Amino acid sequence: MIEAISSINPTLQALFATLFTWGLTAAGSGLVFFTKSFNRKLLDMMLGFAAGVMTAASFWSLLAPSIEMAKGIEGMPAWLPAIVGFMFGGGFLRGLDLVLPHLHPNLARGEAEGPKTGLQRSILMVLAITLHNIPEGLAVGVAFGAAAAGLESATVAGAVALAIGIGIQNFPEGFAVSMPLRGEGLSRFRSFWYGQLSAIVEPIAGVIGAAAVLVARPLLPFALAFAAGAMIFVVVEEVIPESHSAGNDDLATFGTMAGFAVMMLLDVALG
Numbered sequence: 001m002i003e004a005i006s007s008i009n010p011t012l013q014a015l016f017a018t019l020f021t022w023g024l025t026a027a028g029s030g031l032v033f034f035t036k037s038f039n040r041k042l043l044d045m046m047l048g049f050a051a052g053v054m055t056a057a058s059f060w061s062l063l064a065p066s067i068e069m070a071k072g073i074e075g076m077p078a079w080l081p082a083i084v085g086f087m088f089g090g091g092f093l094r095g096l097d098l099v100l101p102h103l104h105p106n107l108a109r110g111e112a113e114g115p116k117t118g119l120q121r122s123i124l125m126v127l128a129i130t131l132h133n134i135p136e137g138l139a140v141g142v143a144f145g146a147a148a149a150g151l152e153s154a155t156v157a158g159a160v161a162l163a164i165g166i167g168i169q170n171f172p173e174g175f176a177v178s179m180p181l182r183g184e185g186l187s188r189f190r191s192f193w194y195g196q197l198s199a200i201v202e203p204i205a206g207v208i209g210a211a212a213v214l215v216a217r218p219l220l221p222f223a224l225a226f227a228a229g230a231m232i233f234v235v236v237e238e239v240i241p242e243s244h245s246a247g248n249d250d251l252a253t254f255g256t257m258a259g260f261a262v263m264m265l266l267d268v269a270l271g
Contacts, residue, residue, distance in 0.1 A: 010144050010145055010147070010210050010214060011144075011145075011207055011210045011214070013144040013148075013159070013210070014140060014141040014144040014145065014206040014207055014209065014210035017140050017144065017163035017206065018140050018141065018202040018205070018206030018207075019203050020167050021136065021137070021140065021163060021166045021199065021202050022196070022199045022202050022203055023167075024168070024170045024171045025133075025170040025173060025195070025196055025198065025199035025202075026174060026196035027171060027174065028173060028175040028176075028178070028195070029175065029177060029178040029192045030174075030178075030192055030196075031174075031175050032175075032179060032181075032182050032188050032191045032192050035179075040248065041248050041251055043172070043175070043176055043179075044243045044244070044245075044246055044252045044255070045248070045252060045254065046176070046255060047172065047173075047176060047242055047243035047252065048243045048251070048253060048254065048255025048259065049169060049255040049258055049259035049262075050169035050170075050172055050239055050259060051235045051239040051243065051255075051256045051259060052255065052259025052260035052261070052262070053166070053168065053169040053260070053262065053263045054166075054169065054231045054232075054234065054235050054239070054259075055232065055235055055256070055259075055263075056165070056259070056260040056261075056264050057139065057165050057231065057263050058227075058228040058231045058235075060158075060267040061139070061143055061158055061159075061165075062139060062142070062143070062224045062225065062227050062228035063082055063086065063224070063225055063228045065224055066082045066220075066221040066224035066228070067079065067081075067082050067221070069220055069224070070082065081222045083225070084225070085221065085222040085223065085224065085225025085226040085228070086225045086226070086229035087229060088222075089225065089226040089227060089230035089233065090229040090230065090232065090233040091229075092226070092229075093131070093134075093234060094233065096131055097131070097237075099115065101117040101127065123194075125181060125184075125194075126177065126198045129173060129177045129199075130201050131234070132198075132234050132239070133198060133199045133201050133202050134201055134205050134230070135227055135230030135231045136166045136170070136202055136231065137202030137203065137209070138205040138208070138209040138227045138230065139162065139209070139231060140166060140202070140206045140209070141206035141207060141208060141209025141210040141211075142210065142212075142213055142227050143158065143162050143163075143224070143227075144156070144159045144206075145209060146220050146223075147159045148210075148214060158267060158270065161263075161266040161267045161269070161270035162266075164266055164270075165262065165266050165267070169259060173198075173199070174195050174198075174199065177194065177198050178192055181194055181195065209223065209227065240252070240256070243255070243256075
């Protein structure tokens, strides 16, 4: 299977992979058609799982290859691209936080972040999850672009493992969007529609990420670290606090460890 994927244009690889991750978000959102309520403990454990996957992916699939690539650049310290890209990735997401109005689930309308706006509460909630999905799509795209460069530290198998891991954690994310929207009074279909729509940005970010590193190969180690920094910002700023907000700290922590272990297994086994 990996050989068949390797024969496809890297930009198309990124597109297909991020369509897969979007599809699992849609599948998670689709649970709104089959349930009337959600178990908060289960949701917090699933959010913790997502945080674990993103944290592990940031190191094994992004930062480690970035450092390995930098070792092959004459005159450049191996740590420099990783640190610079990582910090810029976090800064980029912080910038989006400031300019994009959004509201995290279970918060009051007055606690919306970003510029003041008259947008509906439901739209602000979708925008909050959309922010989570930008670095995920970017990470998958950059991983496939790096694999196409033919460097030993970045492989198509590793990029596939990353896409699978991101896809797995997108399932609970879709559920975490659609169910609160349903609780806001939206119809089941509208709750599903907005839930899956929050991840449509992933294919866009994935294609942009893959195309960018293919055009500018020297940026590869910086781009990988940038995607890692963006994901870690989301994990620490949004996902972990949300998973602990209802007092289910132990379950959320166990979910984080389980997600980390699953992503580590995928990357080591496939990558």
